[in-house]
Amino acid sequence: MPKYLLTGGAGFIGSNLVRHILATRPDVELVNLDALTYAGSLANLQDVLSHPRHHFIHGDITDRALVRQWLAGVDCVLHLAAESHVDRSILDASAFIRTNVEGTQILLDAAREVRVRRFLHVSTDEVYGSLGAEGRFTESTPLAPNSPYAASKAAAELLARAAFHTHGLPVLITRCGNNYGPHQHPEKFIPLVISNALSGQAIPVYGTGANVRNWIHVHDHAAGLLAVLDHGEPGMAYNLSSDDELDNLTLARKLLSIAGAPESLLRFVPDRPGHDFRYSLDSSLARTRLSWSPRIALAEGLESTVAWYRDHSEWIRQVRNPEFNRYYQSQYASRLEHAAKTV
Numbered sequence: 001m002p003k004y005l006l007t008g009g010a011g012f013i014g015s016n017l018v019r020h021i022l023a024t025r026p027d028v029e030l031v032n033l034d035a036l037t038y039a040g041s042l043a044n045l046q047d048v049l050s051h052p053r054h055h056f057i058h059g060d061i062t063d064r065a066l067v068r069q070w071l072a073g074v075d076c077v078l079h080l081a082a083e084s085h086v087d088r089s090i091l092d093a094s095a096f097i098r099t100n101v102e103g104t105q106i107l108l109d110a111a112r113e114v115r116v117r118r119f120l121h122v123s124t125d126e127v128y129g130s131l132g133a134e135g136r137f138t139e140s141t142p143l144a145p146n147s148p149y150a151a152s153k154a155a156a157e158l159l160a161r162a163a164f165h166t167h168g169l170p171v172l173i174t175r176c177g178n179n180y181g182p183h184q185h186p187e188k189f190i191p192l193v194i195s196n197a198l199s200g201q202a203i204p205v206y207g208t209g210a211n212v213r214n215w216i217h218v219h220d221h222a223a224g225l226l227a228v229l230d231h232g233e234p235g236m237a238y239n240l241s242s243d244d245e246l247d248n249l250t251l252a253r254k255l256l257s258i259a260g261a262p263e264s265l266l267r268f269v270p271d272r273p274g275h276d277f278r279y280s281l282d283s284s285l286a287r288t289r290l291s292w293s294p295r296i297a298l299a300e301g302l303e304s305t306v307a308w309y310r311d312h313s314e315w316i317r318q319v320r321n322p323e324f325n326r327y328y329q330s331q332y333a334s335r336l337e338h339a340a341k342t343v
C-alpha cells in the first residue's frame with residue numbers, strides 16, 4: 001500500500017487534502033504530521049480521525065528524530081505545514097523562519113535519507129512579489145517576495161530546488177493563488193468577512209479595498225496538488241490558479257450580499273505595511289501538461305463557503321477562541337478606531 005506523509009494536515013488546505021486523498025485514492029495510507037499550532041485543529045479532521053488509512057501524528061516538522069521516524073517506508077511527501085498568515089509575519093517573523101525554512105530543510109534531509117519517490121513542496125504565488133494592474137506571473141517570473149511570510153516561503157522553495165539540483169531529490173513545487181472554502185481560519189480575509197458578517201461585527205478592509213487577489217476553491221487546489229504529484233516533472237514548479245480575480249472591496253460586498261448582511265458593516269482601516277497590490281497567475285503549464293483545471297466557479301464557491309460557515313457555528317466558536325480574540329484585538333482594535341465607514 002503506497003504511503004504518503006502529509007505535513008500540516010490539520011490546517012485549512014491540509015485537512016481538505018486529507019479528505020480528498022482518502023476519498024479518491026483507496027490504496028493510499030496517509031500519515032498526517034501536524035504540530036496543532038493556533039492554525040491547526042483536530043476539529044478540521046473530526047470525520048476522518050478514526051479512518052483506518054489515516055494516522056494523525058501530533059508533532060513538529062522541526063523535530064528531526066520524529067520526522068525520520070515517520071518517514072520510514074514513505075513513498076511521497078506532501079509538505080504543507082507552514083506559518084501561513086502575512087499579518088502575523090509582520091508582527092513577528094521568528095516562527096516563520098523556524099517552521100517554513102528550518103522545518104522544510106529538515107524534511108528535505110530526511111526524505112533524501114529514505115529516498116522518497118516524490119517530494120511535493122507546496123509554495124505560494126506570493127513568492128513572486130506584486131503586480132500592477134496588468135500582467136500575470138508565469139513560472140519563470142523571478143522570485144521577489146515582499147512580506148516576511150513570502151520571503152520565508154521563497155527561502156523554503158529555494159531549499160527544495162537545491163535538494164533537487166544538488167542531491168537529486170525528486171522535488172515538485174507548486175505555487176497557488178489565494179484559497180477559499182471550508183475550514184479556513186478566520187484570521188484570513190474571506191472567513192473573517194463571513195464570520196463577522198454572520199455575527200454582525202464590523203469588517204476591516206485594508207486601505208481602499210482595491211488590492212486584487214486570484215481566488216481558487218480549496219477543492220480545486222487539492223486536485224491540482226495530486227495532478228502535480230502524479231504527472232509533474234521533478235525539478236519543475238507549477239502555478240495553480242483559477243481565472244477569478246477580484247478586488248477586496250468587491251469580494252467583501254459579494255460575501256455580504258450572500259450572507260444577507262448590510263454593507264454598513266464594512267470599514268476602511270489603515271493598510272497592511274508593504275501590502276502587495278495584485279496577484280495573478282498564469283497556470284497554463286499545469287492545465288496543458290497535467291490535464292488539470294479548476295472546476296468550481298467563484299459565484300458557486302462563495303455561496304457554498306458562506307453556507308458552510310453558517311452551518312458550522314460551533315467550529316467558528318472553537319476557532320475564534322480567547323487566543324484568537326487577543327490576536328484580533330492587537331491587530332484590529334486601534335485600526336478600527338481610525339476606521340472610515342465605506343458606505
Ligand code: NAD
Pocket residue numbers: 007008009010011012013014033034035036037038039040041059060061062079080081082083084085099103122123124125153175176177178179180185
Ligand atoms: P494553515 O495555517 O491553515 O495550516 C498550516 C498547518 O501547519 C496547521 O495545521 C499548523 O498546525 C501546521 N504547522 C505549523 N507549523 C508546524 C510545524 N512546525 N510542524 C508541523 N505542523 C505545523 O495554512 P494553509 O492555508 O492550509 O496553507 C497550507 C500550505 O499552503 C502552506 O504551506 C501555505 O504557505 C500554502 N499556501 C496557502 C495558500 C492559501 O491561500 N491559504 C495559498 C498558496 C499556498
Ligand code: TYD
Pocket residue numbers: 086087178187188189190192204205206207211212213248272
Ligand atoms: P489574506 O486572507 O490575509 O491573504 P494574503 O494576504 O495572503 O493575500 O488577505 C487577502 C486580502 O485581503 C489581502 O489583500 C489583504 C486583505 N485583508 C483585508 O483587507 N482585511 C483583513 O482583515 C485581512 C485579514 C485581509
